[in-house]
Amino acid sequence: MNIHEYQAKELFRSYGVAVPSGVVVDSADEARRLISEKQGIFSGNSSVYAVKAQIHAGGRGKAGGVKIAKSPSDIPGFVETLLGKTLVTHQTGPEGRLVRKVWIEEGAQISREYYLSLVLDRSSRRISILASTEGGMEIEEVSAAHPEKILTLPVDPEMGCKGFVGRRVAAFLGLPVTLYGAFSTMLSNLTRFFVETDCMMVEINPLILTADGRLLALDAKVSFDDNALYRQEKVLALRDLFEENELEIEASKHRLNYVKLDGSIACMVNGAGLAMATMDVIALAGGTPANFLDVGGGASKETVEQAFRILLGDPAVKGIFVNIFGGIVRCERIAGGIIAAAKDVKLHVPLVVRLQGTNAKEGREMLRESGLDLQVAEELFEGAQKIVQAVKGAK
């Protein structure tokens, strides 16, 4: 699960990681009111503010999602421009993300910019600290062009991030020696945040050294382990359903594992690995997969029916490929579920069903005799070819 920058910054602050002061608004009027009443960040004599669109994606700056206001009076105009705008960044996909909230924060006098992140490293089974002097740049680009400018250090989550680690990172970044202590404390707090809230990734890009010698997290990106949300109530409360695909939310209500993709051939599969392989085979046969959908072990009439409804909820879908490997669940029961569900949802696109495994022959026979307008396949690739052909023919 991901959260917004403003939420991440609030969490950082509560863990003793310094961030610029700011306020989140969802209308220009609210910004106007706060400014006129000289509330919070508008009470002092700060004159420069950053006005930042809040969406769950990086690359906002380049996409025009971040504005610098030279005076408070410029802020409402910027808020107005950003709210309701659809931002397209390299992480949003071509459809972009609608901006519903804007974060306004005090501007800072930047003396130096750094990159700092913590990620869960699956191979070393530690938390990896990544630090770079090239702050404000995409870390993938730095890693490709100047790998020597990135320091990677493993941290044992049980031990936490000790002073010597902090000092080593501080030295690599070339921080003034007077700041080693402050930096180590910040890094240790960040590691504690990572462990206590079950993070998968925490990224600060850039971390800045201000002209008056303070360290500030100017941006904040955090993602959490979905499997741990059951014990992270405070984190779960930060979930923003607007940032998630409607069909995906609907699917998760029915315990279906659905990820929407850009293609036109929908698929319904039991098991995550086989679902991925089915998408790949659709591509191999010349089609484009419209989704990932794992219906799990059950594949009852109810599950299949819900799955059909979700697949058909995507207007780009031009055909459906059902690929079920009957193991514990027998194919004739799955066939029964498909027949009942297909009748109820009134399919208007071609359907190919591939059944294999336990009692597959009986299942396929039932499908053929059902009178439904569908094609039956035995092999995985054969099924993919059939649906690709059917979709081409229907055009």
Next chain:
Amino acid sequence: MSILVDRSTRVIVQGITGKEGSYHATACREYGTRVLGGVTPGKGGTVHEGFPVWDSVKDAVDAVHPDVSLIFVPPAFAADAILEAAEAGIELIVCITEGIPVQDMMRVRRILDIRNEEGETVRLIGPNCPGIITPDGAKIGIMPGYIHKRGRVGVVSRSGTLTYEAVWQLSGLGLGESTCVGIGGDPVRGLNFLDVLALFEKDPETEAIVMIGEIGGDDEERAAAFAKAHMTKPVIGFIAGLTAPPGRRMGHAGAIVSGGKGSARDKMKALESYGIIVVDNPSVIGKTVAEALSKGDYRRVPTCH
């Protein structure tokens, strides 16, 4: 021969009175696995579906000396269950549970690693996996037993139903399987591809190995490097997720391309460079194995002796 489990393997089930545990303990017993009973805290001394139930793994170990514990405990308690089995001296732990927090698994792995470094033997299969089966020997997991056929090919996989797909092809072609190990779809797990490949290399019954990987991480690449250096048997590889977009989790917690790493294309290229026979179409896994074996000259020369 086979690896890790056979007809003589003695099994207990943690979480045996739960719905899943109960169903699969019975199914494993029907397959012929020696399921000696199970553990559910608070239900010790009772009998469930004909299985004796103990309060703790320690009690079960004292009573019946099992070799394997099969775990069906809910995710919030699964890490504790694995550690309990390790503490009780169980040498092979098979954890089916899906959805364990990854930091819990990091801690579990650390503790298991330390125990192994100190000279104990404790292996973990999973979590989030279908388990392990030696056809006609022991089924310790949730896979449909009857699709398997005793034979020549070792199977190791991160996935469930995709493994069944490959097994179905191998059985259908009459090749059969020596042992199939589902190592699971989580980012941090117990046995890895590399560990299982090493076991298959030593097993005289295994003549070829099918390795089914996924996007995310670099475990397949590490295993392939090991195969090039140490293995004589042919390895046939498939990587699922060629069409998966970066940054999106494809069902399994471990199946995500992040930071530009772990894409299917990169993995396939790496595997090929290490001499793995890579198939891009999962429909032809069985056929490709048959071809590799029929060539007769399949025995590779390891680069390192």
